[in-house]
Amino acid sequence: MKRSELLSRILIMTGTLLTIGAPLFFWTRTPLIHARMAENGGWNPDVIQAEVGKPLRLSLTSDDVVHSFAVGQMDMEAVDVEPGKVTDVTLTFDEPGTYTFYCTRWCGPNHWRMRGTIEVGGSSSDPEPVSVPLYVTLGLDIDAPHDAPVVPGSQPSAARGERLAANLDISQFTNSASYLANSPYQVFEDLEKTNLSDAEKWDVIAYLWQSNTTPATLAKGRELYAQNCAACHGENGAGDGVFADDLAKAGEASMQSMAGATDMSMQAPVDFTDSKRMLGAGPALLQGKILRGGMGTGMPMWGSIFTEEQIQALVAYLYSFQFEYPVAE
Amino acid sequence: MAKFELTGNPFIKNTLKNRWPQLAVFIVMLFGYIFAILAGLVGTSVGSRNFSIVFVWIAWWAILILVAVPFFGRGWCAVCPIPLPGEWLQRGAVLAPPEKKPRWLNRRWPKVFRNIWLQNVSFLLLALFSSVLLTTPDITGIVLAAMFFAAMGLSTVYERRSFCRYLCPVGGFIGLYSQTAPIELRIKDKQICAACKGKPCYNGSASGYGCPWDVFPGGLTKNSYCGLCLECLRTCPYDNIAINVRHFSADLARPSARMDEAFKAFIMLGSAMIYAGVLLGPWGTLKDAAYNVGTSAWFVYAAVFLGIIFVLMPSLFALCVSRFENFTLFKKRFATLSTALIPLGLMFWVAFSLSFVLTNASYILASLSDPLGLGWNLFGTANVVWQPMLTSILAPGQTLALVGGLIWSARTAQKAANEARTPSIPVIAYCCMTTLVMLWLLL
Numbered sequence: 001m002k003r004s005e006l007l008s009r010i011l012i013m014t015g016t017l018l019t020i021g022a023p024l025f026f027w028t029r030t031p032l033i034h035a036r037m038a039e040n041g042g043w044n045p046d047v048i049q050a051e052v053g054k055p056l057r058l059s060l061t062s063d064d065v066v067h068s069f070a071v072g073q074m075d076m077e078a079v080d081v082e083p084g085k086v087t088d089v090t091l092t093f094d095e096p097g098t099y100t101f102y103c104t105r106w107c108g109p110n111h112w113r114m115r116g117t118i119e120v121g122g123s124s125s126d127p128e129p130v131s132v133p134l135y136v137t138l139g140l141d142i143d144a145p146h147d148a149p150v151v152p153g154s155q156p157s158a159a160r161g162e163r164l165a166a167n168l169d170i171s172q173f174t175n176s177a178s179y180l181a182n183s184p185y186q187v188f189e190d191l192e193k194t195n196l197s198d199a200e201k202w203d204v205i206a207y208l209w210q211s212n213t214t215p216a217t218l219a220k221g222r223e224l225y226a227q228n229c230a231a232c233h234g235e236n237g238a239g240d241g242v243f244a245d246d247l248a249k250a251g252e253a254s255m256q257s258m259a260g261a262t263d264m265s266m267q268a269p270v271d272f273t274d275s276k277r278m279l280g281a282g283p284a285l286l287q288g289k290i291l292r293g294g295m296g297t298g299m300p301m302w303g304s305i306f307t308e309e310q311i312q313a314l315v316a317y318l319y320s321f322q323f324e325y326p327v328a329e
Numbered sequence: 330m331a332k333f334e335l336t337g338n339p340f341i342k343n344t345l346k347n348r349w350p351q352l353a354v355f356i357v358m359l360f361g362y363i364f365a366i367l368a369g370l371v372g373t374s375v376g377s378r379n380f381s382i383v384f385v386w387i388a389w390w391a392i393l394i395l396v397a398v399p400f401f402g403r404g405w406c407a408v409c410p411i412p413l414p415g416e417w418l419q420r421g422a423v424l425a426p427p428e429k430k431p432r433w434l435n436r437r438w439p440k441v442f443r444n445i446w447l448q449n450v451s452f453l454l455l456a457l458f459s460s461v462l463l464t465t466p467d468i469t470g471i472v473l474a475a476m477f478f479a480a481m482g483l484s485t486v487y488e489r490r491s492f493c494r495y496l497c498p499v500g501g502f503i504g505l506y507s508q509t510a511p512i513e514l515r516i517k518d519k520q521i522c523a524a525c526k527g528k529p530c531y532n533g534s535a536s537g538y539g540c541p542w543d544v545f546p547g548g549l550t551k552n553s554y555c556g557l558c559l560e561c562l563r564t565c566p567y568d569n570i571a572i573n574v575r576h577f578s579a580d581l582a583r584p585s586a587r588m589d590e591a592f593k594a595f596i597m598l599g600s601a602m603i604y605a606g607v608l609l610g611p612w613g614t615l616k617d618a619a620y621n622v623g624t625s626a627w628f629v630y631a632a633v634f635l636g637i638i639f640v641l642m643p644s645l646f647a648l649c650v651s652r653f654e655n656f657t658l659f660k661k662r663f664a665t666l667s668t669a670l671i672p673l674g675l676m677f678w679v680a681f682s683l684s685f686v687l688t689n690a691s692y693i694l695a696s697l698s699d700p701l702g703l704g705w706n707l708f709g710t711a712n713v714v715w716q717p718m719l720t721s722i723l724a725p726g727q728t729l730a731l732v733g734g735l736i737w738s739a740r741t742a743q744k745a746a747n748e749a750r751t752p753s754i755p756v757i758a759y760c761c762m763t764t765l766v767m768l769w770l771l772l
Binding site for chain 2: 023027088
């Protein structure tokens with residue numbers, strides 16, 4: 001064989017092998033966590049192993065639209081995961097346990113189903129006792145209807161309530177245990193003994209609710225609400241978020257198909273401006289709903305993502321759709 | 330304008346005759362092609378960040394339709410890597426002359442398929458799935474690999490570059506539009522070819538291979554089926570092959586009257602218009618129908634697509650050119666006059682491609698630095714932000730291309746009409762009508 005022929009063959013063969021081999025080599029050595037809309041598979045892999053105290057470096061990419069990555073109950077800023085780009089995140093866990101990571105971008109009607117877990121192994125230096133949620137201690141059935149039979153004619157004002165409360169003995173209602181355990185309507189009933197008009201009672205209740213939170217907490221609640229709840233429940237709480245129509249439609253379709261659990265059962269999101277519903281629900285009940293999620297309704301379970309404090313901030317903020325009180329800007 | 334013989338320059342001629350420069354380009358293209366397949370299969374599934382989509386459907390397509398075809402005709406075929414492995418198999422060598430006895434079956438291509446109908450079909454097959462093909466890296470990877478292996482497989486059964494000549498979905502329209510290019514490979518003196526014994530340009534010799542495109546250069550009158558592989562330049566013992574620069578659309582002065590080519594012109598004209606509507610238009614339902622392959626909406630879209638190309642456009646054209654006469658004559662005139670659609674179709678594609686190439690060109694830089702979407706930044710351009718380019722010249726450029734195409738077509742129609750001894754006005758009217766539709770679709 002002539003040298004030129006041999007040379008050309010060697011060139012083609014080695015070049016071809018390199019063209020195939022080199023990218024494959026690097027490809028197998030770059031483990032990526034792929035984000036896809038929940039309908040197309042969500043996170044892959046969705047279970048990640050880690051060790052306490054050992055930095056966990058993750059490379060995230062999106063295969064479709066912009067997603068975002070955050071770990072529940074962890075003090076971290078959510079990072080955007082853009083289509084075709086790679087975002088690196090390094091996490092260090094102080095406590096062992098199962099952490100939930102999730103998408104914080106409204107990527108589709110099933111956005112909240114985009115979740116995965118990080119299983120952090122190792123021993124804990126300071127194990128925290130597991131606390132039972134308040135709604136369980138109180139024996140509340142959070143799935144039972146809880147509508148308030150009486151609602152105010154106009155929006156109750158905390159400012160007016162504060163002025164009225166100055167002349168009342170309401171000490172039994174001002175402690176946080178009472179606030180958490182009772183619905184506004186229960187307090188309304190308890191105020192029967194007073195000689196306030198109905199509207200005045202509601203104003204006092206608005207004040208009581210306000211006194212159990214702070215403008216800063218409400219602002220935190222609003223931020224969490226905007227990030228995590230508004231997509232379905234709507235920016236103004238009216239149950240009219242961008243996905244509300246899709247959820248209602250999907251709910252109808254799943255009811256009609258009788259496919260049961262194989263279909264994603266959903267329904268129209270709850271309207272927080274509905275006074276009957278909201279004034280009949282106490283903070284412990286709302287906390288329970290957020291914590292556990294609305295089973296079979298499409299409302300996600302947030303217990304693995306929000307801290308106790310964050311849920312309380314959210315609950316306080318939810319009442320601002322009923323009561324007139326200031327939220328810090 | 331008289332022809333200017335490029336190969337008259339000894340440097341150009343020797344560079345072209347030498348196998349190494351062409352082989353070097355071939356090899357680079359081959360690696361690029363293989364990498365595009367690989368990127369499609371293992372790279373990110375986000376089309377705009379994947380080398381296969383960005384380099385094939387944006388960069389290569391831009392070069393092909395805006396530069397290679399209009400100015401170099403089949404220039405792309407001269408360096409396309411697809412036939413390389415097949416020819417190596419067929420010849421048993423990359424550079425050395427083939428053995429006397431063929432290694433494989435070496436059959437003649439079936440006579441019934443010795444036309445471009447199969448290329449029409451293969452193009453349409455891709456065109457019907459184009460919304461998915463152009464955006465989904467793994468589908469692009471699979472299609473590129475399928476073409477690669479089909480060419481290789483066919484080389485073991487049939488002689489020469491049968492895939493390129495009869496099946497390649499791209500080769501068909503490159504051939505059609507190469508007739509308009511200002512470059513040609515032709516013989517210098519007919520008498521020399523007539524007297525030449527052995528015809529090494531077709532049969533091969535120690536200096537090179539017999540025409541891989543199954544063409545006898547002595548009979549070349551148009552560019553359509555000459556792949557510019559330059560073998561005849563190497564094998565001709567009489568130095569009778571020339572590469573000439575000529576005026577644009579020289580081949581169209583002698584219209585061919587072939588139905589397969591006539592329909593190629595309709596397919597290309599029609600699909601440019603449909604693409605403009607689907608890919609650049611504001612109609613979401615249409616986009617969804619084209620994208621959701623296999624759904625009933627897609628079947629409707631496919632039926633309408635084929636209906637426009639095979640029924641609506643040819644029927645309207647037939648109405649424009651029909652006269653009372655026998656069918657054979659009518660077919661001949663139909664095919665002859667459809668030559669006028671060739672420059673129009675080319676310029677439709679130029680106008681359409683300008684739009685999506687300028688819109689998407691900025692993806693090229695990002696994809697160059699991170700071709701597989703693995704988070705690399707090889708050239709520091711991985712995070713270049715997407716930005717449409719030269720937006721100010723887009724609309725004027727497209728209008729110029731379309732109006733220029735119309736004038737060019739009108740001139741071609743006049744020549745073709747003279748040939749067919751028929752008035753050119755109806756054909757020009759047809760071209761005007763389609764141009765107006767295209768202008769509306771694009772602008």
